[in-house]
Amino acid sequence: MKKTFEFKQGSRTIVVETGEMAKQANGAVVTHFGDTTVLTAVVHNSEGFNAGFFPLTVVYQEKLYAAGKIPGGFLRREGRASEVETLNARLIDRPIRPLFPEGFKDEVQIINIVLSSEPDNSPAMTAMLGSSLALMISDIPFNGPIAGVEVGLVDGKFIINPTEEEQAKSELALSIAGTKDAINMVEASSKNISEDVMLEALLFGHEEIKRLVKFQEEVVREVGLKKAEVFLDLLSEESVAKIEKFIGKELRKAVSIVEKQERAAKIDELTKQTVDYFVSLADTVEAKEEAEKVAKEACENIVSGEVRRLITKEKIRPDGRKTDEIRPLSSRVHVVARPHGSALFTRGQTQAFTTVTLGSLAESQIIDGLTSEESKRFMLQYNFPQFSVGETGRYGGPGRREIGHGALGEKALMNIIPDEDTFPYTIRVVSEIFESNGSSSQASICAGTMALMDAGVPIKAPVAGIAMGLIMDGKDYTILTDIQGMEDHFGDMDFKVAGTKDGITALQMDIKISGVTTEILKEALAQAKKGRLEILKHMLGTISEPRKELSPYAPKVKMIRINPDKIKDVIGSGGKVINEIIEKTNNVKIDIEQDGRVFVMHQEYEWIDKAIEIIENIVREAEVGQIYEGTVIRIESYGAFLRLWEGCEGLLHISKIAHEKVAKVEDVLAIGDQIAVKVIGIDEKGRIDLSRKDTIENPNKGKEEVKKDRPPRRFPKKDK
Numbered sequence: 001m002k003k004t005f006e007f008k009q010g011s012r013t014i015v016v017e018t019g020e021m022a023k024q025a026n027g028a029v030v031t032h033f034g035d036t037t038v039l040t041a042v043v044h045n046s047e048g049f050n051a052g053f054f055p056l057t058v059v060y061q062e063k064l065y066a067a068g069k070i071p072g073g074f075l076r077r078e079g080r081a082s083e084v085e086t087l088n089a090r091l092i093d094r095p096i097r098p099l100f101p102e103g104f105k106d107e108v109q110i111i112n113i114v115l116s117s118e119p120d121n122s123p124a125m126t127a128m129l130g131s132s133l134a135l136m137i138s139d140i141p142f143n144g145p146i147a148g149v150e151v152g153l154v155d156g157k158f159i160i161n162p163t164e165e166e167q168a169k170s171e172l173a174l175s176i177a178g179t180k181d182a183i184n185m186v187e188a189s190s191k192n193i194s195e196d197v198m199l200e201a202l203l204f205g206h207e208e209i210k211r212l213v214k215f216q217e218e219v220v221r222e223v224g225l226k227k228a229e230v231f232l233d234l235l236s237e238e239s240v241a242k243i244e245k246f247i248g249k250e251l252r253k254a255v256s257i258v259e260k261q262e263r264a265a266k267i268d269e270l271t272k273q274t275v276d277y278f279v280s281l282a283d284t285v286e287a288k289e290e291a292e293k294v295a296k297e298a299c300e301n302i303v304s305g306e307v308r309r310l311i312t313k314e315k316i317r318p319d320g321r322k323t324d325e326i327r328p329l330s331s332r333v334h335v336v337a338r339p340h341g342s343a344l345f346t347r348g349q350t351q352a353f354t355t356v357t358l359g360s361l362a363e364s365q366i367i368d369g370l371t372s373e374e375s376k377r378f379m380l381q382y383n384f385p386q387f388s389v390g391e392t393g394r395y396g397g398p399g400r401r402e403i404g405h406g407a408l409g410e411k412a413l414m415n416i417i418p419d420e421d422t423f424p425y426t427i428r429v430v431s432e433i434f435e436s437n438g439s440s441s442q443a444s445i446c447a448g449t450m451a452l453m454d455a456g457v458p459i460k461a462p463v464a465g466i467a468m469g470l471i472m473d474g475k476d477y478t479i480l481t482d483i484q485g486m487e488d489h490f491g492d493m494d495f496k497v498a499g500t501k502d503g504i505t506a507l508q509m510d511i512k513i514s515g516v517t518t519e520i521l522k523e524a525l526a527q528a529k530k531g532r533l534e535i536l537k538h539m540l541g542t543i544s545e546p547r548k549e550l551s552p553y554a555p556k557v558k559m560i561r562i563n564p565d566k567i568k569d570v571i572g573s574g575g576k577v578i579n580e581i582i583e584k585t586n587n588v589k590i591d592i593e594q595d596g597r598v599f600v601m602h603q604e605y606e607w608i609d610k611a612i613e614i615i616e617n618i619v620r621e622a623e624v625g626q627i628y629e630g631t632v633i634r635i636e637s638y639g640a641f642l643r644l645w646e647g648c649e650g651l652l653h654i655s656k657i658a659h660e661k662v663a664k665v666e667d668v669l670a671i672g673d674q675i676a677v678k679v680i681g682i683d684e685k686g687r688i689d690l691s692r693k694d695t696i697e698n699p700n701k702g703k704e705e706v707k708k709d710r711p712p713r714r715f716p717k718k719d720k
Contacts, residue, residue: 379408566618570615
């Protein structure tokens with residue numbers, strides 16, 4: 001039976017419906033936020049799936065019919081997930097995943113389909129609410145609910161779920177999720193705001209999350225199903241004790257090996273030794289498989305426990321660093337010749353090689369999603385080849401992780417990129433990870449900043465990124481600066497902070513526990529700032545400011561402004577005029593914006609200037625009273641036609657050629673003569689009247705003055 005529930009959020013209303021759509025799923029809700037509507041269905045498979053891990057899949061699909069659009073392409077239907085869909089799926093997955101019971105390894109799928117969308121109400125936040133609520137009312141075990149909101153900052157005031165207009169003005173784009181007790185996911189980009197303001201924004205958002213969680217609890221009380229009894233794949237105390245006795249001491253000793261690959265090889269060797277021993281004791285195929293699984297999991301638990309113990313009790317990290325110590329740094333720029341900028345940044349055993357390519361604005365990325373089509377002139381793309389961790393693996397298009405890391409790097413740097421008028425280029429940054437032992441996304445941000453400076457991009461300020469970690473021990477905790485792979489894997493939090501010396505430009509937090517307190521967030525932000533400033537100091541020691549000149553291999557560009565009404569004249573019928581300009585100027589690139597900005601690009605300024613001269617002549621308008629240099633191009637009995645500039649002609653009437661009477665135009669002018677003329681009139685059809693005599697001195701002027709000043713005759717002629 002259909003049930004409807006409402007939640008007031010300021011002047012807007014969220015409406016949740018259950019019991020009408022997707023009734024064969026374990027749980028389903030339809031969530032309306034204004035004109036945005038999302039169907040969320042969750043399903044659970046407890047049989048025939050033994051992955052050895054928790055196989056949770058979150059899908060977020062934007063159907064173009066939701067915005068009244070028909071997909072492009074030959075098939076006219078949606079294809080593979082877009083970057084926006086991938087990022088929103090990750091956004092929903094991250095706060096939900098930690099809240100399933102420990103040992104729960106059944107397959108779960110959460111499917112979100114956007115049925116209707118409007119720009120002012122986020123389908124991602126609508127889907128996050130629907131995902132939590134669908135799990136809560138289903139029989140699938142889940143320790144929620146969670147909720148998420150977006151927070152903006154306009155004119156010093158925080159706004160929950162800002163509209164499209166408010167987002168355009170906002171200094172902050174923050175997505176935050178959590179339970180009623182704590183925050184467990186953060187994603188943000190900002191315009192250099194301080195740590196204190198960011199913390200205030202997080203707390204502001206969490207207050208609204210508490211209200212949304214309370215609303216969900218009310219819905220669950222009315223329509224929620226009893227949770228199913230499921231198998232939790234947990235190690236028995238007996239199994240753990242046996243493996244601890246067999247190999248525990250050696251594994252704990254291996255954890256303290258400083259070098260990553262040596263440490264990993266030793267742990268793998270000891271784990272294999274353990275697996276082989278306990279498998280040999282089993283007498284059936286099933287028992288051998290179970291023994292292998294238990295041995296591997298128990299060995300990992302021993303390693304995890306030792307890493308956490310060393311950090312929380314002895315304040316010692318696997319590589320011997322202090323809790324707030326950054327790994328050794330090295331960097332250089334102009335690593336290779338032909339890219340327009342490049343940098344190599346190494347932090348411990350994590351290394352990013354980053355390039356910058358400059359192109360015309362026509363090469364901007366076109367994004368055609370649920371909102372109106374838009375172009376993106378700054379891109380950061382992240383690639384993670386398997387050799388970076390000494391492994392073989394699949395090579396192909398970017399995966400979810402690579403897309404997510406690239407998006408974070410892009411958020412960190414986008415607000416320091418100069419605007420189009422200052423630097424009229426499309427900018428593509430590509431980060432190749434050559435080595436990885438944690439924090440590779442933050443290494444990409446550091447290398448990206450340096451490559452931009454090497455390319456001569458006049459960035460507003462350099463940005464560095466750092467990843468913070470957290471190890472909880474009951475109520476006690478230890479915050480780690482610049483975490484490496486093992487600390488990330490066995491830790492409780494991955495908290496990435498990027499920014500300038502003055503403030504934060506990007507923030508991302510993922511945790512494996514139910515949430516973190518305000519005290520932890522505040523301390524982590526302060527410790528991250530200290531580390532960020534240290535990294536910035538190193539970077540500026542390598543390259544202190546953007547280069548004054550672009551790479552000789554980068555295209556040159558100039559911008560002019562024209563009257564938007566003249567754009568059609570520059571383009572011409574069917575592009576005839578603009579194509580002629582391109583042909584005459586050695587294939588320059590010309591980008592014309594609707595506001596009248598014209599960008600001309602080429603490898604050589606000579607051709608840019610030539611193209612600009614032609615364009616300026618096309619759009620130039622004659623002004624009455626102004627004097628111009630004209631060329632005689634045609635002679636008629638009544639006057640001469642002059643070309644003032646390309647595309648602009650006027651008539652010099654025979655009576656306006658000279659002060660004295662001219663019998664024939666040819667007596668004074670010839671084809672090709674260049675003379676100064678004054679514009680004395682422009683009719684309603686745009687035809688221009690010219691005068692030559694208004695630009696030259698009248699030879700009879702003195703005589704006329706004498707004649708005028710002579711006294712009158714004494715006797716008029718008629719009286720004689």
